[in-house]
């Protein structure tokens with residue numbers, strides 16, 4: 001990638017809010033750093049991007065994203081190495097996925113080099129918001145939405161691309177209880193499950209709420225047609241361990257989001273000689289394995305929590321308890337190694353950390 005001269009205008013804040021942050025009690029996604037990035041698409045092209053003090057934006061009441069949902073997003077994180085270097089984890093992967101999401105939703109893709117450079121510049125300006133405390137990071141939220149001021153169903157002609165960032169601590173504190181969902185669906189064949197389209201998440205709230213009423217943290221989504229195959233868990237990809245092998249639903253269908261964390265976990269495991277399999281994973285296979293205690297491990301993988309081990313899998317009226325965390329050698333090692341790479345304790349042999 002050619003080194004870009006920063007082509008953005010920058011207006012720095014005159015009153016940083018950094019000193020007012022309560023670092024001990026950070027709720028996920030509630031506190032935002034001092035600056036944000038904005039870039040408009042008009043008359044068929046992207047205008048000059050700008051970094052401005054964080055704050056509200058004004059919008060037209062007919063703004064098309066609100067009415068018809070042309071809205072996509074990304075999620076990634078910046079970390080502070082023990083030597084103070086600030087890095088961003090694999091941003092070029094998010095840039096590429098954002099292009100796919102935009103194309104699927106008839107939106108103008110943000111050029112990948114501009115996407116990465118906008119994040120780099122924003123994080124550089126707000127680098128003091130990247131905490132080096134254990135488990136902490138700066139969550140980065142790029143998003144793109146249609147801004148046409150008219151009520152009419154068609155691809156919009158104007159769009160806004162923005163990036164905001166939010167300091168975050170540990171995501172899940174305890175191992176999660178999940179329930180295999182046999183009625184509701186997150187995504188269907190031919191739909192938009194593969195991309196990070198805003199509406200996917202709005203639609204998942206009701207089913208998630210139902211399972212939370214039953215005492216679970218999250219759902220395990222199954223295929224929309226027969227509910228026989230496992231797809232994802234909540235907003236994370238899902239990985240199982242049976243017979244020492246890591247197994248995860250194949251991403252060939254267009255119902256599963258292609259997670260960067262899962263890709264990284266698999267690349268790492270493979271580099272250690274662990275066998276990985278991406279294929280259809282049936283509910284039957286997992287429930288049987290859990291019953292017979294051959295299910296060694298199950299965990300969700302995603303940027304927010306990185307790796308969230310599953311304690312209990314609920315299926316109909318039955319609950320299976322997974323082995324105690326201390327016995328889950330492989331997932332513990334993957335989790336620690338990944339966090340070591342992101343904090344500069346472990347050599348980044350894959351070149352995953354992008355230095356700002």
Ligand SMILES: *Cc1c(COP(=O)(O)O)cnc(C)c1O
Nearest residue numbers: 235236237257259260261302303
């Ligand atoms: C974002 C997301 C993931 C995880 O992707 P990462 O790139 O690892 O953060 C998995 N599933 C869904 C539905 C998602 O939205």
